[in-house]
Amino acid sequence: MAGLMAKWRLNNLFVKLMICFWLVSGLSIGGLLIAQKLSSQEPLQAIDPIELRILNRIAERVERMPLRALHKFDISREVEARFPNMPEGFKPPRFVLLDSQGETLTGRRAPRSVSFFRVVREENQLAEPASYQFRRERVFGPQIVTISGQDYELYGRIDRPPPKPKLYQWLDRTELLLGLALLLSGLIYGALAWHLSRGLRSLRHSAERIAAGELAHRSEASVRARGDEIGQLAQAFDQMGDSVQAMMQSQQRLMSDISHELRTPLTRLQLALAIAKKKGQESKELARMGYETEQIEQMIQELLQLSRTSLQASEDKQRCRLSDTLAGVLDDAVFEAEQQKISLQHSVDADPELAHSPKLIGRAVENLLRNAIRYANSAVYLRQYIEDESLVIEVSDDGPGVEPDQLEQIFQPFYRPSDARERESGGAGLGLAICAAAVKGHGGQIKADRGEHGGLRVRLELPL
Structure with a gap:
């Protein structure tokens, strides 16, 4: 049981990855639930009596006018004239007449808010006038108006901030919601990537220094102290470095010891040659032996120098x-x-x-x-x-x-x-x-x- 707990401890790299995955998933799901909860405050509501009264009066006025005159008819001024006691700063509603194809009298497309309202009405199969909040605009209607024997839909639009929390206005915009999700997930995974790559970069630097000949170099203490697999890798890396350094030092000491041991019989040989020369025993063979012993002496000195250089290079x-x-x-x-x-x-x-x-x-x-x-x-x-x-x-x-x-x-x-x-x-x-x-x-x-x-x-x- 203890081994299983150690395997699944918090510092485990697998656990870190899973926690980050769960965190991002939880934030995403939580954001969707919040957006759904906020959106449950239905923007489609019953029409306000005042809005309905204004709509009816404008409809009566429009029905009595010929179709040609409607192109020059300013509905906003008509509203101001019929309702003179409106509060100061109040913007009168804007009205639009649409035919059965959803186009205005001039053949232009309907405003976006009205188009959304018409789609919502069709989805909800509404027959009576209603009110719809589209961002910072409120749309109400329609009132059926008959002009020259043809039915038109009269809609009103008025600037009115939504009565919902400001957070919903952000969440209601798909591009902002997507950008926020990308930002949060990027921050979380970026922090995880930095946490993982920092230890790996340190290990790479340590490996490069050992490859350059600094056999005494070891990984940083902060990397070894990590409890995850990277920390275990750093500890194994240091053990490998200790073994390589010990083997190299052993090999160099062996070379040095052999060179020292060779000097003893070589010294005796040189002494014997010197005694022979002192006794007058000169020959080509003895001269050759003297030359070869000097070469061996030089080789041993160079071997000792190479061994000392390899041992002292990292001091x-x-x-x-x-x-x-x-x-x-x-x-x-x-x-x-x-x-x-x-x-x-x-x-x-x-x-x-x-x-x-x-x-x-x-x-x-x-x-x-x-x-x-x-x-x-x-x-x-x-x-x-x-x-x-x-x-x-x-x-x-x-x-x-x-x-x-x-x-x-x-x-x-x-x-x-x-x-x-x-x-x-x-x-x-x-x-x-x-x-x-x-x-x-x-x-x-x-x-x-x-x-x-x-x-x-x-x-x-x-x-x-």
Whole structure:
């Protein structure tokens, strides 16, 4: 029983939808019932004796006139003349003669109020004169008038506000009633849609941040505190984030542990080679072994650096200018480029404050500059500018570049785009992977293409 009650608690999303549906339906039905109740005050009533007396006198006057004279006959003046003691400001009734087709003597259509009155009389099968309230006008009649042997219907119209509540005047207008129903239902369903979409938007934002590399990010507390299915989804989302972060950290620690463990036998091997050289045991084989151990040592260092970068990328960042971060990196790069007789050109179009890890971003740019200096023919270019709310760091060279079909893969660990390039550089294919890990840890992007100088161009995009 408790489980059933928990399933149908008020915070349940299904219950919320049903409540809104019932609320809109209840308002609609209630509005119809109110309109029906108000409309039950029948606008068709018995004719007032004064109205009947006026109608009879006008009918007598009209019957004595020839048909041709009726076109110029002003009935309103006739009423004023026959009833001189009417209150000040009182507007005399307006009269209209209709033939059997419902048309006036001039062939025009009858006023709308009179047409409605005639339809109501036919529906109610009335034979005697009556009175009908049409909005702010009262219609009474008809009185049969015989002119030149033909029967006409004489109707009177007088301006008179309806004796019903003002609400009925609104509900009596179909377009206003429909607009009110649409407005109320729109407000209710709009509030429900906003309530539901707010939590979903927050979850989408959290998913985007985790996808950008912020594995420590979790959903908002207000979303988790919701008692409906969206709140349960947020809790499951956070559990998934915890599991993914734990697995990634475990994998990175495993890589770091393996690298550390490899250093012990490697150190022993290097020590044995040093002892052999000290004893004068020189040979091509020993020289080759020394070279390979240095390569393994470099690979282990890069693996440790990649592991540390992945672990530290989401840690606390400092807000400072990139020029301060790259000052030392640029000095070292300029010195290294001069030794290789390479020109390093640096341009800064924008230098805003940026929340970042100076150590990781500095190391990433350093790797890119060294890679560019290694393969450049004569020049390396470093640009810094703002584009689409991101700070862009662009490193390019005039070297041989990379084939277009390999540009997306060069940021993968141990990927080697060219055997000749790797044999020349002696790299293990981890430098660009370290750069990618640092940039993604800051919620940014790293891209590569062929630059305008013919060589490889790498763009780091860091969100401002």
